[in-house]
Each structure stands twice: as C-alpha cells, then as structure tokens.
Amino acid sequence: MNNNRNDLTDIQNPQRFMTFVYTGSLAIIAILSIITHFVLDSVIEQQSQTGNLVNKSGQQRMLSQRASMFAIEYESSGSKGAKELAESAILQMKSNHAALLSEHDEALKKGLDSPLSDELLSLYFESPAQIDKQIDTFSRLISQSLEQVPTTPENTSEQVHQEFLMMARAPFLDALNAAVEQYERESIEKIGRLRLVQQVILVVVILTILLEALFVFRPMVARISQFAARLQYEANYDHLSGLYNRRAFFRIAEKLLQSLRRKEKPCSIVLFDIDRFKAINDNYGHDVGDIVIQNLAQLLKAQLRKHDILSRLGGEEFILFLPETSHQEAMLVANKIRIYIEDNAIYRDTQDLKVTVSGGVANCDFNESLDKSIKKADEGLYKAKSNGRNQICYIS
Incomplete structure (x- = not known):
C-alpha cells in the first residue's frame, strides 16, 4: 500500500x-x-x-x-x-x-x-x-x-x-x-x-498520426490516467497511514449498512485510540509519532478480514466497520487486535517503542444512524480510557 x-x-x-x-x-x-x-x-x-x-x-x-x-x-x-x-x-x-x-x-x-x-x-x-x-x-x-x-x-x-x-x-x-x-x-x-x-x-x-498515437497520445493518456488515479487516491485515502480517510469510510460504511439492513445481518463499530500518543510526540518528536501511526495502521490491517473496513478518522484515532459481526464477535476481534499491538514493537530505531491502544465497541442498530452507532463506540472508548487504558469496552 x-x-x-x-x-x-x-x-x-x-x-x-x-x-x-x-x-x-x-x-x-x-x-x-x-x-x-x-x-x-x-x-x-x-x-x-x-x-x-x-x-x-x-x-x-x-x-x-x-x-x-x-x-x-x-x-x-x-x-x-x-x-x-x-x-x-x-x-x-x-x-x-x-x-x-x-x-x-x-x-x-x-x-x-x-x-x-x-x-x-x-x-x-x-x-x-x-x-x-x-x-x-x-x-x-x-x-x-x-x-x-x-x-x-x-x-x-x-x-x-x-x-x-x-x-x-x-x-x-x-x-x-x-x-x-x-x-x-x-x-x-x-x-x-x-x-x-x-x-x-x-x-x-x-504514419505521423499513427506514431503520435503510439508514442505521444498513448503515453499522454497513461499520464492522465495516473494523475486521475492520484486525485482519486488523495480523495479517498489518508496520506499518512494509507488507510481510507473519513470521507471514504462514511461513504463505504453507509452503503454496507444499508445492504446489511435489507438482509437483516448484524454489524459492529470499533473505535481505537493510541494510548498516551501526546507523550510520544512530546518525548520522541512528531516524526516518530507519524511512524507510530504508519506502523500501527499496518498492524491493524494485518488482523482484518477481507470484508472489514478500516479508516483513520484523524489524529491517533482509527475506526473499524465489521459487517456481519455481532457485538460479542466484535469484542473478540477488538481484543485480539489490542493484544497483537501490545505484543509487537511498532517502532524500531535505536530502541523498541511499544504502544497500547484502547477501544470502544458498539452494535449497529438498524433503527439508528451510522453516526449514532459511532457515538456509542466513542463512549465505549472514553470508558476504556477512564478505566486505565489498554482495554476494550462495549456500549449497548
């Protein structure tokens, strides 16, 4: 990526x-x-x-x-x-x-x-x-x-x-x-x-027209296509982590949520936040903070299923949309990811830097909007932070 x-x-x-x-x-x-x-x-x-x-x-x-x-x-x-x-x-x-x-x-x-x-x-x-x-x-x-x-x-x-x-x-x-x-x-x-x-x-x-088509217009079209791909990429992906940005996440998640409602399939939201990320920036510098975010994004992606949607909402906060997943299963997935991150050093230079994450889980109620489900997950995240960090909390 x-x-x-x-x-x-x-x-x-x-x-x-x-x-x-x-x-x-x-x-x-x-x-x-x-x-x-x-x-x-x-x-x-x-x-x-x-x-x-x-x-x-x-x-x-x-x-x-x-x-x-x-x-x-x-x-x-x-x-x-x-x-x-x-x-x-x-x-x-x-x-x-x-x-x-x-x-x-x-x-x-x-x-x-x-x-x-x-x-x-x-x-x-x-x-x-x-x-x-x-x-x-x-x-x-x-x-x-x-x-x-x-x-x-x-x-x-x-x-x-x-x-x-x-x-x-x-x-x-x-x-x-x-x-x-x-x-x-x-x-x-x-x-x-x-x-x-x-x-x-x-x-x-x-012959000139043919040669121009092969060696001028064809490369020009390829370059235009590359530039269009770049614009599309920048419109949908976060430049630092390489994950979906907020706009792309909401577009994709809303579409999936509508499909799951029609099928009456469960889905869940997980919010992750890096613990004490401000201290990392203050002690090691923002460059190290950026590397932490990049490496954490790769660790999160490594634990996802093919149909899960992962995005960086901003700062040190990440969101995960889990289709066809109950809140019990979402808790298992979130804890698995939390332990995996805790067990892996995500920055290696002169020394290993270990970080932990806190998370909040919410079930997507078919009678509620996606924003409301995210707010419930955010409440769970706040609860996990308040309880001492490095844990996952569920809000029904």
Whole structure:
C-alpha cells in the first residue's frame, strides 16, 4: 500500500506536459497538411499551365491550316474577309508561339538555362523540325501572299504559292504535331511526379498520426490516467497511514449498512485510540509519532478480514466497520487486535517503542444512524480510557 501511495503522490500535474505534447503534435500535422495543400495547389497550377500549353500548341496546327485556306481564298477571289481571317490566323499563330517560348526567352535574357526540355528545344531550334524557323518562314510567306494583288480566276492555280501550301502539309505540320505530343508527355510526367509527392506526404501524414498515437497520445493518456488515479487516491485515502480517510469510510460504511439492513445481518463499530500518543510526540518528536501511526495502521490491517473496513478518522484515532459481526464477535476481534499491538514493537530505531491502544465497541442498530452507532463506540472508548487504558469496552 505504501509503495503504491508513494508512486501516486510522485505523479505531477500533466497539464504542462499535455499542452506541450498536444501543441507539438498538432503543429506537425498542421505543417504536413500545409505542405500537402501546396503540393495539391502545384498539381492544379501545373494542370492549368499544361492545359494552356497543350491548347496553344494544338492551336498552331489549326491556325496553319486556317491561314493557308483563307490566303488561297483571298488569292482566288480577292475577298477582304478572307484576307482579314488569314491575317488574324497568322497573328494568333505568332502570339501563341511567343507565349510558348516566353519562359525560354526570359531565361536567356537573364543568362539562365532554358526551362524547356531537350526534346522541345530540339523541336523548336534544331533540324529537321526547326519549328521556330518554320513558323517565321510560314508567316512571312502568308504575309507576302496577302500583300499581292488577287489574280483572276483563269490563272489562279498558277499563282498560288506552292511553298506555304507544302509547309501547311508536311514537315511543318508534322513538327507542330510532335510539339503537341511532347507537351502532353511532359505534362503527364510533371503531374505524375507531383502526385507521387502528394502520395508520399499522405503516407507520411498517416504514419505521423499513427506514431503520435503510439508514442505521444498513448503515453499522454497513461499520464492522465495516473494523475486521475492520484486525485482519486488523495480523495479517498489518508496520506499518512494509507488507510481510507473519513470521507471514504462514511461513504463505504453507509452503503454496507444499508445492504446489511435489507438482509437483516448484524454489524459492529470499533473505535481505537493510541494510548498516551501526546507523550510520544512530546518525548520522541512528531516524526516518530507519524511512524507510530504508519506502523500501527499496518498492524491493524494485518488482523482484518477481507470484508472489514478500516479508516483513520484523524489524529491517533482509527475506526473499524465489521459487517456481519455481532457485538460479542466484535469484542473478540477488538481484543485480539489490542493484544497483537501490545505484543509487537511498532517502532524500531535505536530502541523498541511499544504502544497500547484502547477501544470502544458498539452494535449497529438498524433503527439508528451510522453516526449514532459511532457515538456509542466513542463512549465505549472514553470508558476504556477512564478505566486505565489498554482495554476494550462495549456500549449497548
């Protein structure tokens, strides 16, 4: 009992520990959640940028065909609408091309490496694709065609610029198709890498939560449980003797008394008081007095039955509730305990110190309260003290 009591009283209030651990755990999860948010945001941004790039590169194919078609229509019919549509297609084509190479051009201005992949750089600037050069040539040819005076229907076919017609078919169109496919491949790879990072972070978050549950929250719950046990112990047990305190005794005894009344079973109260305890404190000091109380509590417990209730009421006074025990049996139990204490030295240091106890016994009358039965036992204790101490007296 003493070891458990000491363990419990050594437990500190876990409020600061809980606050630190809980805040730290939430901070870790919050940081990982923020990282996940930015990764998801990057995935969405990358998808948006990729969609824009793929869309613009895909438009280049359509615009080349559109510019060729309306340029031919203008040459054959002189339609101003066809000319405007052809010019618009060329302007859009140049704008898309500038947008697709904007990051590349910006990096070169700053003396940095191009952000474009080797495959895209090859498609734009190296043979055989040379998209950058072919777009410039194609735009120039269309513009030249639109600057000429439209021909008559009789000689239209001979005047059509075969160069931009051939470019609009192959290999210019093939190069544009290759660029679109390369943008799509790279976008899938980039998004795939970001999704992999996202999945890794998700796994890390889950593992972090599991590890926190095992190594943070589980010990924290255990510490809270220990602190709760300490509070419960202090609320019910006397800190010096390790026995039930007054409050716990009355709660338990009242409950037992009600049960015994229903069953019509007898019960008794015994009050013990250490003889000449003040002299012990005066002669040996209060530290020795505390040791006497602690050792006496152990001697009393050693003589109890399993269902008996023992408590320290305060000071040097102890109370014993004996269920299913008549006052005759209670007298036998009380005297047995008195003799046992008298025969055993309860303090050993430089010398043995023997103490005696006096006791009062009262029967629990079913028509009376527990307090009244205790008062009768107290009267018996007073009588035992008055008769010379170290004896047990019964009050009916």
